[in-house]
Amino acid sequence: MTAVSDLTAHTGYLLRIVSNAVSQEFARKVAGEGVTVAEWVMLRSLYGGKAVAPSALARKMGMTRGAISKLADRLLGKGLIERTGNPDDKRGQSLSVSAAGAKKVPVLARLADENDASFLAALSNDEQERLRALLYALIDKHGRSAMPLD
Amino acid sequence: MTAVSDLTAHTGYLLRIVSNAVSQEFARKVAGEGVTVAEWVMLRSLYGGKAVAPSALARKMGMTRGAISKLADRLLGKGLIERTGNPDDKRGQSLSVSAAGAKKVPVLARLADENDASFLAALSNDEQERLRALLYALIDKHGRSAMPLD
DNA sequence: TATTGTTATACTCTATAACTATA
């Protein structure tokens, strides 16, 4: 054992390398559709459900309200989501997927499927399942608040 | 099977969540020592070896020369690395760890060890090994060029 | 002409904190 551990001694470092590689490849793919990875996550989070308040979305996505506001601005500018007021509480806003956004989600989901499949093709089905199980175990043990999933 | 796959259907998404959680926690820890995660990676890459040319480091770390230059500037400003000219090729530069940097590396390595251990404590030793093996398999299959390790 | 390294510029992502409007 050396006094100073190597970078590769840390699983966190390996995770960072693999995660960045997958995300960067996915980023290139969705860039062709004019969106970023963070925009895809917000869009998918809003898809197929009721309108959501920015503050609720912030909790769900593990981001600050300011970051959500900025991200929503970009998606609004692209016409992929809509923002409406809340009659009960005039402070409140609601975010929802627009018609154009709803049309784009399946296209992006397809790209996500392809990206994931091509990346994981290096592993057997059994290994893929084990990897998912281990990642889920880490997420569960560390609590959803630190790593919001839904 | 739904027409539009869920975010959690993608292993890349799970990887992103876990990786970000580990890295953000580590970032908080090393911030107490006045460095960022990327700075730690560069510092550790230079530690215990010969002086390295920025272009070689760029290949090694999977970054552009411009990004390396900017990162090196910050570490130089903090006095943790040194930059010297190359007598053989006057265009060339060499980056190496300074005395202050060499003193800081073991401290940061200790923080990395602790961060990794505390994060992985949720898994058994056996599971930890399996996770490392799976991540290594992905890195190997995808080639070092896309995901430089050393 | 090609290469090394730096600099200029730009954009994403994220955070903190100040601010506005409403409750």
Add this chain to the structure above:
DNA sequence: TATAGTTATAGAGTATAACAATA
């Protein structure tokens, strides 16, 4: 006073492209 949301500011991280010096 407290809350919802936005805006201002800042900094990390990264990329592309232009540039200067040298080969």
